[in-house]
Amino acid sequence: MKLDQLKVLRAVVETGAVKTAAERLNRTQPAISQALKALEFQTGTELFDRSGYRLELTPVGKRVYLQSLRVLTEAEDLGQLIRHFENGQEETITIAVDASTDLNALTPVLFKLQTTFPETRVVLRPEVLSGAIQAVTSGTAAIAVSPMSSIMLEDEGLEYIPLGTSTLRNVAAPSLWEAMGNPTRLSDMRRFHQVIASDSGQAGGLFDRELGVQKGQRRWYVGDLNTKKHLLIAGLGWGRLPEHMIAKELHQGHLREIDLPHTHLAFDATVYAFRQSKPIIGSVAELLWKEFEALSP
Known part of the structure; x- marks a missing residue:
């Protein structure tokens, strides 16, 4: 037959x-x-x-x-x-994506990738803090997307493309805020647990110390931002989360932003796509890079 x-x-x-x-x-x-x-x-x-x-x-x-x-x-x-x-197309391509990245911004790129190269397996590898940069420098990921410092990217000799900004806000449940007694200084919050997402990489450079964590602060550690968000809503601590993850909860009153008179806790971070400066480029990775270039403001 x-x-x-x-x-x-x-x-x-x-x-x-x-x-x-x-x-x-x-x-x-x-x-x-x-x-x-x-x-x-x-x-x-x-x-x-x-x-x-x-x-x-x-x-x-x-x-x-x-x-x-x-x-x-x-x-x-x-x-x-x-x-x-x-045709020399990659069997698998790994993209390291920081947990704070808004995936809605990446969806058009991922859709183009899937329709153009349906046979390529795509691995979206979640990372926290320095994990994305380590994934690229070690060759584990071909490309990463993460809020990052351009200085750190240049120190690592990486090629990068700015994609936009991500706003991170410190929030707490209304019940915890009431228990805090309307603090006016960051030091007033030390005895209330700060929930911190653990670094998925080998922290170095700007990540040698825990940014936004004061000495003597009571703290809990979690492995992902969804767990962190759950604990914050439950009133088990306070901490920083990207705005796109908590917009609904802020609007509904399940969380409130921590706004201290003398301390600005919220900040904007630039989101970058980055890769090694001399990568071994396949057609799939090249398509990704060109699509990220098209997204750059």
């Missing part, structure tokens, strides 16, 4: 006639008829009821046809995969 015979079977079933199947496949009618006869000889039974104007599958023919569709689909997928690798 050959794939060509199965393609003929599919064409005849879908068109209902040998003539139209021959036109679709750009073959002669005798060639189509011969392929069907060969297939019927191999199965040992008739696949079509030829008594009517339009060819109709026999019960056995229906089972053979349905199985042939699965075989043809797998064969076509395999052919596409082989062509994908023949």
